[in-house]
Amino acid sequence: MGSKAKGRTVMEVGADGVAVITIINPPVNSLSFDVLNSLKENYDQALRRDDVKAIVFTGANGKFSVGFDISAFGAIGGGHKDFAVEHSSLDFAAEHSRPRYGSVEILSDTLEAAKKPSVAAINGLALGGGLEVAMACHARLSTPTAQLGLPEIPLGVIPGFGGTQRLPRLVGLPKALEMLLTSKPVKGEEAFALGLVDAIVSPSELVSTARRWALDILECRRPWVASLYRTDKLEPLGEAKEILKFARAQARKQAPNLKHPLICINVIEEGIISGPRAGLLKEAEALEELLLSDTCKSLVHFFFAQRGTSKVPGVAVPGLVPRRVRKVAIIGGGLMGSGIATALIRSNYPVILKEVNEKVLQAAIGRVRANLQSQVKKGRMTQEKFEKTSSLLKGVLDYEGFKDVDMVIEAVFEEVSLKQQIFADLEKCCPPHCILASNTSTIDLSLIGERTKSQDRIVGAHFSSPAHVMPLLEIVRTNQTSPQVIVDLLDIGKKIKKTPVVVGNCTGFALNRMFFPYSQSAHFLAEHGANVYQIDNAITKFGMPMGPFRLVDLVGFGVGVATSMEFFQNFPERTYKSMIVPLMVEDGRAGESTRKGFYVYDDKRKAKPDPEVQKYIEKAREITGASIDPKLSKLSEKDIVEMIFFPVVNEACRVLDEGIAVKAADLDVAAVMGMGFPPYRGGIIFWADSLGSKYIYSRLEEWSKTYGEFYKPCAYLAERAAKGAPLLNAVPLQSSPVGQAKSRL
Numbered sequence: 001m002g003s004k005a006k007g008r009t010v011m012e013v014g015a016d017g018v019a020v021i022t023i024i025n026p027p028v029n030s031l032s033f034d035v036l037n038s039l040k041e042n043y044d045q046a047l048r049r050d051d052v053k054a055i056v057f058t059g060a061n062g063k064f065s066v067g068f069d070i071s072a073f074g075a076i077g078g079g080h081k082d083f084a085v086e087h088s089s090l091d092f093a094a095e096h097s098r099p100r101y102g103s104v105e106i107l108s109d110t111l112e113a114a115k116k117p118s119v120a121a122i123n124g125l126a127l128g129g130g131l132e133v134a135m136a137c138h139a140r141l142s143t144p145t146a147q148l149g150l151p152e153i154p155l156g157v158i159p160g161f162g163g164t165q166r167l168p169r170l171v172g173l174p175k176a177l178e179m180l181l182t183s184k185p186v187k188g189e190e191a192f193a194l195g196l197v198d199a200i201v202s203p204s205e206l207v208s209t210a211r212r213w214a215l216d217i218l219e220c221r222r223p224w225v226a227s228l229y230r231t232d233k234l235e236p237l238g239e240a241k242e243i244l245k246f247a248r249a250q251a252r253k254q255a256p257n258l259k260h261p262l263i264c265i266n267v268i269e270e271g272i273i274s275g276p277r278a279g280l281l282k283e284a285e286a287l288e289e290l291l292l293s294d295t296c297k298s299l300v301h302f303f304f305a306q307r308g309t310s311k312v313p314g315v316a317v318p319g320l321v322p323r324r325v326r327k328v329a330i331i332g333g334g335l336m337g338s339g340i341a342t343a344l345i346r347s348n349y350p351v352i353l354k355e356v357n358e359k360v361l362q363a364a365i366g367r368v369r370a371n372l373q374s375q376v377k378k379g380r381m382t383q384e385k386f387e388k389t390s391s392l393l394k395g396v397l398d399y400e401g402f403k404d405v406d407m408v409i410e411a412v413f414e415e416v417s418l419k420q421q422i423f424a425d426l427e428k429c430c431p432p433h434c435i436l437a438s439n440t441s442t443i444d445l446s447l448i449g450e451r452t453k454s455q456d457r458i459v460g461a462h463f464s465s466p467a468h469v470m471p472l473l474e475i476v477r478t479n480q481t482s483p484q485v486i487v488d489l490l491d492i493g494k495k496i497k498k499t500p501v502v503v504g505n506c507t508g509f510a511l512n513r514m515f516f517p518y519s520q521s522a523h524f525l526a527e528h529g530a531n532v533y534q535i536d537n538a539i540t541k542f543g544m545p546m547g548p549f550r551l552v553d554l555v556g557f558g559v560g561v562a563t564s565m566e567f568f569q570n571f572p573e574r575t576y577k578s579m580i581v582p583l584m585v586e587d588g589r590a591g592e593s594t595r596k597g598f599y600v601y602d603d604k605r606k607a608k609p610d611p612e613v614q615k616y617i618e619k620a621r622e623i624t625g626a627s628i629d630p631k632l633s634k635l636s637e638k639d640i641v642e643m644i645f646f647p648v649v650n651e652a653c654r655v656l657d658e659g660i661a662v663k664a665a666d667l668d669v670a671a672v673m674g675m676g677f678p679p680y681r682g683g684i685i686f687w688a689d690s691l692g693s694k695y696i697y698s699r700l701e702e703w704s705k706t707y708g709e710f711y712k713p714c715a716y717l718a719e720r721a722a723k724g725a726p727l728l729n730a731v732p733l734q735s736s737p738v739g740q741a742k743s744r745l
């Protein structure tokens with residue numbers, strides 16, 4: 001194996017005649033071509049050697065295997081240029097990269113059909129191809145906390161090493177469908193109850209028990225089972241068809257734009273109707289095709305983009321490790337503060353929450369408890385856990401308890417002088433190492449810290465609302481924030497299960513800068529004759545959770561108006577001042593909270609279009625002088641999508657150009673995690689590149705001539721379009737250290 005080999009397996013043969021094959025590919029033992037090649041060599045050797053009677057598979061460093069190496073998807077899917085394939089032994093890829101080879105020839109015809117029994121010793125993670133290797137073994141032992149699952153669907157593919165055939169035969173069709181379509185892994189204990197594993201063993205005894213188990217199989221003391229040919233867990237054909245029909249309906253409802261969950265169901269059905277061998281072949285064919293799909297390419301891009309957000313130039317440096325945060329303080333327990341407190345205590349951080357008086361404090365604590373209680377109601381938290389988690393929160397009215405906090409997050413009103421006072425107080429009351437974070441969404445952080453000498457530990461921690469639900473955390477750094485503080489916050493973000501994205505300091509940071517044109521364009525179109533509900537419908541069909549008008553109803557008109565003002569002040573040349581919302585506000589409409597906004601809401605908060613909205617639009621036209629544009633009043637769905645999202649792409653380009661985002665892929669993550677942009681389109685920039693910078697530029701240029709500055713393509717987009725260059729990787733990670741980028745950081 002060459003020096004650049006991406007992982008390997010090692011085989012040790014004991015005096016008992018058991019060969020233990022261990023997968024070694026840090027950090028997660030993914031099945032790279034090198035690993036698969038080595039595994040096959042070791043396995044063939046074990047079958048050939050007379051001193052080997054049985055085989056045990058396991059993984060090094062407490063993990064079995066997380067499945068196929070995602071970065072090598074391109075090599076099986078036809079070598080897409082976006083996927084880097086770095087493996088030394090190209091022989092496997094060249095000759096045997098077709099899924100059929102791994103699935104049918106190796107796992108079924110060689111491993112499962114072998115004359116020597118194999119047992120999987122599962123520790124840590126057994127996901128995707130990792131679990132599929134284990135399922136081809138003749139028995140599986142697992143530690144109690146190991147996680148077993150088939151999470152291929154979020155990558156735009158289906159299992160390709162027999163998972164669609166063996167899982168239903170081991171756990172029954174309904175549970176297999178649930179595991180496949182939700183991609184949620186099960187823990188060892190549950191896997192045992194389901195029949196997915198044959199025994200639960202402590203980590204220290206796992207391999208030794210597996211060795212004995214393998215010999216027991218050989219000596220007929222335990223059953224020798226080929227999962228592929230089991231039928232005892234499968235429902236009778238008629239019943240199975242009904243279950244599959246229901247699953248199809250659910251999949252169509254949950255993800256109408258996605259085909260691969262339905263293909264997964266079809267492949268399972270093929271195995272049930274025509275036998276598992278036919279199922280395996282159909283699975284391999286389907287996987288090969290899916291690997292070439294735009295959906296897969298987008299989702300794989302998104303997978304790596306998410307993991308790339310913590311690789312920040314100047315921050316991700318060796319030796320800089322996160323400090324331990326033992327106690328956090330939050331100032332302000334409104335909607336944001338209570339949401340942030342909820343997120344922190346749910347991840348076991350003790351929190352003190354400061355409010356201005358007892359009444360407000362109790363209301364804030366009540367909100368946190370209500371957030372947790374809703375988890376209990378949904379069955380996601382036990383009452384016991386609720387009590388334990390709630391006890392991590394302590395309400396306070398002064399700074400007494402701030403002496404030993406490691407981080408403070410300020411979440412009060414957006415008022416500069418109030419925040420300045422708070423930060424001046426914090427400097428006096430908190431220990432000198434304490435991180436001083438603000439959840440501001442608009443105010444310059446340097447201004448907030450102006451009255452302190454602690455600018456190096458001042459940072460933005462911008463959560464999206466509701467903070468305990470939304471997955472994005474924008475970490476805002478100024479040019480004085482120390483890298484240590486960023487590293488600490490990246491770590492906390494990960495621990496509270498957020499995806500942190502490091503951005504620079506400006507009005508709206510990255511997320512709201514992109515959100516703003518989204519809503520602006522929608523209001524511009526409505527005032528010029530496009531139908532509000534057709535816009536929302538087109539945007540929802542595109543894959544957003546809701547359209548821009550339904551969204552502003554949800555967020556509330558108060559917030560909508562306040563943010564518009566901020567943007568109008570900061571970017572007047574590209575702000576369209578629509579009057580629709582202000583007119584509705586005058587009439588007492590504030591969105592969903594008043595049950596009337598662009599929609600009317602019934603008792604169950606179901607939204608229904610409201611014909612009265614037309615009245616406000618007409619009145620708005622009278623004030624702004626906008627007139628109905630015949631072209632805009634009959635836009636196709638494609639036109640609507642482009643007129644709403646191309647201004648977002650344009651703003652994203654500005655954000656990149658200004659160095660607010662470190663790299664384009666971070667904006668993809670922010671768009672998906674913060675705006676609800678469909679991940680299967682890869683994120684805003686990846687999607688833009690699928691259409692081409694030239695096309696987007698030309699459309700914006702054309703609209704700007706008719707409709708003005710708001711649509712004018714920015715210099716950065718113009719430059720990329722002129723070169724016919726993609727927007728992604730325009731600022732490659734390695735070549736954009738903070739100091740070099742044209743940066744406001």
Ligand SMILES: C[C@H](O)CC(=O)SCCNC(=O)CCNC(=O)[C@H](O)C(C)(C)COP(=O)(O)OP(=O)(O)OC[C@H]1O[C@@H](n2cnc3c(N)ncnc32)[C@H](O)[C@@H]1OP(=O)(O)O
Pocket residue numbers: 027028030031066067068069070071125127128129130132151152155158159160161163304307308
């Ligand atoms: C033919 C088969 O059916 C097809 C397949 O098997 S497809 C693969 C199915 N498996 C998966 O989808 C698992 C994907 N991975 C994960 O969900 C998560 O990484 C995990 C739960 C395993 C670990 O999560 P966590 O501890 O938070 O670590 P995370 O940062 O995500 O990953 C650690 C590193 O492993 C890498 N990694 C994780 N899974 C990988 C995989 N399957 N292939 C290649 N790299 C992988 C990550 O990119 C990351 O690399 P980095 O340090 O350079 O950024």
